[in-house]
Amino acid sequence: MGSIKQDIKESALGFTEAAQERWRDFVQFLKETWPILALLFVLLAGIWLYADPPPPRQVLMATGTEGGSYELMAKKYVDFFEKKGIKLELVKTKGAQENLKRLADRKDPLQAAFVQAGTFNPDGIGGIDSLGAVDYEPIWFFYRGPEIKAGNFREANGQMKYFLKGKVSVGAVGSGTHSQAMRLIQASGLQKEAHFLYLPNHEAVNALKKGEIDGAFLVDGYQSENVQALLSDPQIHLAGFERAEAYTHLLPYLHILKVPIGGFSLPRNNPDADIQLISTTTNLLIDDRMHPALQFLFLEAAHQINGKANFFARRGEFPFFGDSHFPESSVAVHYEKNGSPWLMTFFPFWLAELINRLVFVFLPFCAIAYPALISLPGYRDKRMRRKINSLYGILKGYEQEMIEGFSSGSGDEYLKKLDLLEYEALQLKVPKSMAGDYYTLRTSIDYVRNCLNRDTRPYQLQDASVDI
Template sequence: MRRLLRDLKIMLLTNLWLIPVIAALVGALFYFVAPPPPMHARLATGAASGGYHAFAERLRDELAKQGFDLQLVNSKGSQDNLAKLDNDEVELALVQSGQELSVSEKQRDKLSALGVMYREPLWLFIRADKTFTGLDELKQWRVAIGVPDSGTQAVTGALFAANRIEPEHYPQSWQATGGSRAADALIAGKLDAGFFVGPAENALIQRLAAEPDLRLASLRRVPAYLARLTYLSEVEVGEGMLDMAQNTPREDILTLGPVATLVAGEDFHPSLTPLILEAAKTVLKNGSLLDPTGTFPARPPQSLHTLDEADYYYEKGLPILQRYLPFRIASLADRYIILAIPLLVLLFPLFKAIGPIYRWRVRARIYRWYKHLREVDQQLYKGGLKADISEEIARLERMEDELARVDVPLSYSNELYQLHVHLRYMIERLRALRERR
C-alpha cells in the first residue's frame, strides 16, 4: 500500500504542470465566453397610478424572492416606454400592443418580445341618460379620447381612423384627456362619455363601474375592427362582471382592446427570460375577472421578434435545471455544462499526452546518469581518461550512492537496476585498468 501511494505521489508530482494549464483554460473560458447574467434590470411601467405599474410591483416582489432586483421606472406611457428602450434607459418595458408599429423598422429590429401579460380592454363609459348606437353618434357629445401619446388615444385614434375620422376632423367637443381627470369630469357631468384602457380590476375602472349615473357601452362591428386592426382582440364582458352591486354592465357586451406586452431592449440578457416569465406566471396564476386561470403569460404578437428563450419557455416550460434549483445555481450549472464541451475538446490532447510525458519524465530521472557513463566510455575508447582513474572511480561511487536515493515507480525499477549494473560495471572496469597500470 505504501508503495502504491509513493507511485501515485510520483505521478502527481510529475504532472503538476497540468494544474496551471487547466486553470488558465477554465479561467479564460469563463471570463471571455460565458459571463453570468446580471441579477438586476430596469422596467419602464407608465404612470404610478396605472395598471402597468400595479402589475410591475407584483412582478418585482416575486422576482425579489429569487434575489433579482427589478427597478421600476415611471413613464408617460407606451410610447415613452419604447423611447426609453431605444435610448437604453431601461432593459424592459410594458408596451401596449400596436404601439410598436408606430416606431421605425430600425428601432423595431432592436426590440424583442418576451410575452403577453394580460388583456387591456377598451372601456366606453357614458352617462346613464345617453343612448349609444355607434361611434358617429359621439361627434355630438363631449368625449374624453385619452391624452396625447397615451395607449388610450392610440386605440381610439385607430378606431376613428377605421371610420375615416382623422384627427384634423375631430369635433371640438372631444377632449384629449384621460385617467383620473377624465373620470372626475365624467362623474361630474362635464363629459358625456369617456374612453379608458386597462384591466377590469384597475381601480379607475372599478370606480367608474360603481357609479350609478354611468353605464358601460357595447361596441358594434367588433369583427370588422379586428379584421383591420389585427393587434386588437375581442373581449366579452358578461352582465355584472365589473360591479355586481350596480350590475355593470347591465347586459352582456362586446368590446375590444390591445394586450400588455413585455418587451426587451438590446441590453437585456436573454438568459433572464425564463426567470422573468416564470415570475409573471406566478403573479398571473389566478387569472382575473376576464382572463381565465393559466391564460397568461402567452406568446407575444408577431409584429415583434421573439427571443429563442421565450419560444422554448412556451413550448417546453422552464429549462430542466431551473425546475429543481434556484435560478442562480441553475444558471451557473448551465454554464458549466455548456463550457464543459469545448473544455474537454481542449483538454483531450493534454490528457492524451500525460502518458508519454510521464514515461519521459520518469525515465529522464534514470537516463541522465547514463550521460556521464557514456562520456567515460568514449574516453576509454579513444585511449585515455582526462581525469585520474582513482578520481573517476570515486566520482562514480558517489554517483552510485546518489542513485540509491533515486525514487521511481515500481514499474520502472527494472531500468533503475540496470543502471546500477552498468554503473558497477564501469567502476570495475576502471579498477581493472588502474591495476594494470
C-alpha cells in the same frame, strides 16, 4: 485485545503512508506536467471569455403611468423575482412610446417593459424582442350624464360621434391609450370632427369623476385602480362596442371580450345588458441582449402570475405568442415548444443557472482537455526516460574516457564524478512504472564504481610480453 489495537495502529500507519505517497506523487506530477496544465488553464479561461456571463442581479422594468394595471402586475413580478434572488426595479414612464424608445436605446439600462399590442408600427425599431402577450387590456370608454341606450348610439351613427361636442380625453400623447383611441377614431372616420383633451389616465379619471369632462378613453386592465374607480361610480357609465367584430377585422390585433349582464356588479346590475368590449393585449417586450436565464425567469413569472384565470382570461391562456408584431425571442420560441428548462423545474434558479453554465463551459473544455489528460502519463514517462537516458549517456561518456586514457592518478577523480552522478540519480522522482529503469541506472553506476575500486584496474591497459 492487543491484536486489535495493533491492527488499528498498523492500518492508521498504512493509511498515513499511502496518503503521504499520494501527495508526493501529486506534487511531482504538478512539477513535471505544469506546461500542459498551464495550457489547459489558458484554454479554460478562453472558453469563459466567450461564454455568456452570469445573469445580472438587478433588472430595470418600465411600468408606464401611475395607477395602471401595469404597476399592479409589475409588483407581482417584483415579488416573484425576489424569491429567485433577483432584484426587479420598476421604472415609471409616460407610456408605450417612451418604453419602446428606451428599450431600443443600446445605452439605456432598461431591459423590460409592458407595451400594448398594436401601439406602434415596429418597422424601424430594432433591438427589441417579445416574450409574448401576458394579459388583456380592454379599451374602455366611460362617460357622465344620463345613460345612453344602444338604440340612441345607432341613431347617432356610432357611439363616439354621440360625444363629439363634449370634452373627451383620449390619453396623453405618446401613451398606449392615446394610440389606441386615435386608431379607433380614425377607423370610424371621426378624427376631423372633434376636439379632444390629452390627459394622462389618472388625471382623466379624476376629471371625469369631478364632472370636468364628459368622457374618457382608457386602455387598461380590469383590476387597475383607474378602471375600478370608474366602474364603482354610479354616476359614470360604460359604453360597449356593438360593432366590435368590425373593429377586429379592421385592426386584427384586437380581441372581442364579452361581459354578461350584471358582470361588473350584481347589486347594481352593471351592466344592465350583455355588452361587447374590444381589447388589445399587454405584451412583455425586452432588450434583445437580455441574458437567456432572465428571459426564462420572465416567462416563468408570466406563466405563474398571468396564467391564472381572471375576469376575462381562462386559466393557462397566458402567456401566448405571435400577437405583438415584434420578433419573438429565441428563448420564447423554445419556451412555447418545450416549457421551462428541466433544471429550473428541479432546482432553485441560481443553482439551475450555475449548473447550466458549468455544463456549457466544461463540456467543450473536457472535449479539449480529455485527449491532453490522457497523454499526460505518456508525456511524464517520456520526460523521465529522457532524464534517465541523459544520465546513462554521461555514465557511458565516463566509461569511454577511462578506456581510452585511464591513468592511475585519475581513478579518484572518476570516483568523485560517479558519486556526483549517483547523487543526481537519487534526486529523480520517478513513477512506480519506471522503478525498474531507475534502479537499473543505479546498478550500472555502482558497477562502474566497483570496476574502478578493483585492484586489477580493468580500465588500465596492461603491458605484457609474450615469449614464443
